[in-house]
Amino acid sequence: MSEGIVDLFNMSKPEKKKYKDLEKELSIIGIESPNICYQCSKCTSGCEAMKLLELEPHSIMASAKDGFIEEIMQSDEIWDCVGCYKCIERCPQKMSPVDLMYIIKNWCVSSGKQLPGDYQRLLQNILSTGYTQNPLDVHDKKNNNWNRKTLGLPDIKTPKDQQKFTQIVSELAMEGLK
Amino acid sequence: MKELGMYLGCTIPTEQYGYEMSIREIMPEFDIKVIDLENVSCCGAPLRSINLMMQMYLSARNIAICESNNLDIYAPCSQCHLSINETIYRLKNSSKLREKIVKKLKEKEGLKYRGDLKVYHTLDLLYDEIGIDKIKKKVKKPLNWNIACHYGCQTVRYSDIKRPDKAEHPDKMEEIIKVIGGKTKDYSEKLNCCGAPLMITHKESALTKAGEKIKAIQERNFDAVSIVCPFGGRMLDSKQKKAAETISEKLNIPVFYLTQLIGLAMNKDKNKLGLNLNLNSEKILG
Numbered sequence: 001m002s003e004g005i006v007d008l009f010n011m012s013k014p015e016k017k018k019y020k021d022l023e024k025e026l027s028i029i030g031i032e033s034p035n036i037c038y039q040c041s042k043c044t045s046g047c048e049a050m051k052l053l054e055l056e057p058h059s060i061m062a063s064a065k066d067g068f069i070e071e072i073m074q075s076d077e078i079w080d081c082v083g084c085y086k087c088i089e090r091c092p093q094k095m096s097p098v099d100l101m102y103i104i105k106n107w108c109v110s111s112g113k114q115l116p117g118d119y120q121r122l123l124q125n126i127l128s129t130g131y132t133q134n135p136l137d138v139h140d141k142k143n144n145n146w147n148r149k150t151l152g153l154p155d156i157k158t159p160k161d162q163q164k165f166t167q168i169v170s171e172l173a174m175e176g177l178k
Numbered sequence: 179m180k181e182l183g184m185y186l187g188c189t190i191p192t193e194q195y196g197y198e199m200s201i202r203e204i205m206p207e208f209d210i211k212v213i214d215l216e217n218v219s220c221c222g223a224p225l226r227s228i229n230l231m232m233q234m235y236l237s238a239r240n241i242a243i244c245e246s247n248n249l250d251i252y253a254p255c256s257q258c259h260l261s262i263n264e265t266i267y268r269l270k271n272s273s274k275l276r277e278k279i280v281k282k283l284k285e286k287e288g289l290k291y292r293g294d295l296k297v298y299h300t301l302d303l304l305y306d307e308i309g310i311d312k313i314k315k316k317v318k319k320p321l322n323w324n325i326a327c328h329y330g331c332q333t334v335r336y337s338d339i340k341r342p343d344k345a346e347h348p349d350k351m352e353e354i355i356k357v358i359g360g361k362t363k364d365y366s367e368k369l370n371c372c373g374a375p376l377m378i379t380h381k382e383s384a385l386t387k388a389g390e391k392i393k394a395i396q397e398r399n400f401d402a403v404s405i406v407c408p409f410g411g412r413m414l415d416s417k418q419k420k421a422a423e424t425i426s427e428k429l430n431i432p433v434f435y436l437t438q439l440i441g442l443a444m445n446k447d448k449n450k451l452g453l454n455l456n457l458n459s460e461k462i463l464g
Contacts, residue, residue: 028272028274028275029230029268029272029275030267030268030271030272030338048331048370048371048387049376052380052383052386052387053376053380053383079227079379080376080379080380082331082371082373082375082376083226083331083332083375084331084332084335084371085331085332085335085336086331086335086369088335088336088338089335089336089337089345089346094338102226102227102230103230105227105228106227106228106229106230109227109228109229110229115228116379117378117379117380118377118378118379119227119228119378119379122224122225122378123225123228126219126220126224126225126236130218130219130220131188131192131219131220132188132189132192132220132224133188133192133193134192135191135192135193136192136193138193138195138416138455140454140455140457141454141456141457141459141460142454144454146195146455148191148195151195151199151452152199153191153195153198153199153202154214156191156192157214157215157216157217157218158217158218158219159217159218159219160216160217164286164287165219168235168282168286168287169232169235169236172229172231172232172235173228173229173232175229175231176229176231177230177231177275
């Protein structure tokens with residue numbers, strides 16, 4: 001992490017504590033420190049969210065490396081990642097922009113930032129049913145309706161004690177990786 | 179008969195019924211008995227952005243349930259398969275994480291996590307466990323179509339975690355397509371994303387990605403697309419019409435699960451393979 005530098009666009013300074021936390025959480029999931037990123041931009045050249053949404057993983061890495069974590073948290077860009085894992089696959093330094101973004105998104109959520117898009121609904125569904133969605137009725141080529149029963153499929157298996165399941169998963173929301 | 183605990187995740191058993199039906203239809207023919215696991219839930223992968231502990235706990239929970247049945251696990255969804263393997267890998271490498279999650283599973287739910295079960299995906303189950311010779315022997319009606327293979331991002335990446343095929347040059351699906359009579363070739367968009375994860379935050383961009391992928395395949399004169407991930411089914415088939423509207427193109431290409439194609443080559447009943455649910459298949463199935 002660089003010290004003593006200032007981002008002149010918004011006068012923000014590097015945050016040592018957050019940078020250390022980031023290094024620590026990355027190491028828990030087996031990922032090296034952002035320090036070793038040498039900005040080759042291979043991650044961005046392969047990024048599936050680059051062309052349409054202008055996500056630049058190497059820029060995120062540059063900010064992270066210099067300790068400008070709050071800036072990354074404030075940007076909406078990190079929510080554009082599709083999770084294609086091309087960045088970690090191709091990084092010559094075995095860094096993982098995708099996992100670094102997951103960790104920072106987790107921090108956004110635990111700091112109370114509102115979940116974008118359909119995330120709230122996904123989370124709510126998993127908490128209340130165990131799954132992202134209930135079995136849907138689908139239609140075939142002739143527009144006839146079908147469901148698991150009419151297709152002869154067995155009932156979907158769900159957590160035996162749904163109430164307990166909800167409670168355990170909710171408790172985890174309070175816990176970070178550290 | 180080899181018994182496997184089948185873990186379907188969220189997307190397959192709630193909308194991509196053709197994948198599930200064709201798996202149930204063809205696997206017994208290859209001496210694989212799939213056993214539905216009780217008490218399971220989402221694998222946690224859709225929650226990665228919200229809380230990585232939640233993700234790993236849910237995957238570890240499903241692993242523990244399968245292990246309590248003394249079975250290896252078969253996860254046909256690529257996202258679930260990655261999340262399960264990733265959790266095993268991370269819990270093996272971090273004693274802190276392992277301790278925390280194992281303790282919670284035991285105290286709260288009485289589940290014992292070992293993390294040493296085998297994890298199968300459709301692709302390696304067919305190619306490595308069953309093998310193409312055995313598949314070839316079951317072919318009664320060779321397909322004779324020119325088929326584009328779409329693997330899906332999380333089917334092949336990332337290679338630190340055990341994946342069913344190679345990250346940059348996967349070819350197991352092509353090998354299977356060839357033994358069931360099909361023709362196939364590489365195309366430069368093969369590893370492009372179907373757009374599915376963007377449906378959560380950027381629907382238009384998601385549909386644009388799907389549309390562009392379908393368009394590229396169509397322009398190369400393939401007769402159909404073969405997939406092994408339910409998100410490919412959702413984006414490339416179920417939402418093909420919407421994707422076409424989004425990029426203002428005429429798109430019409432049949433998309434099938436690899437298991438459906440194998441079933442077709444085995445001359446199985448089309449309805450039992452869920453083929454009436456493949457919305458863009460009129461061109462070649464009628």
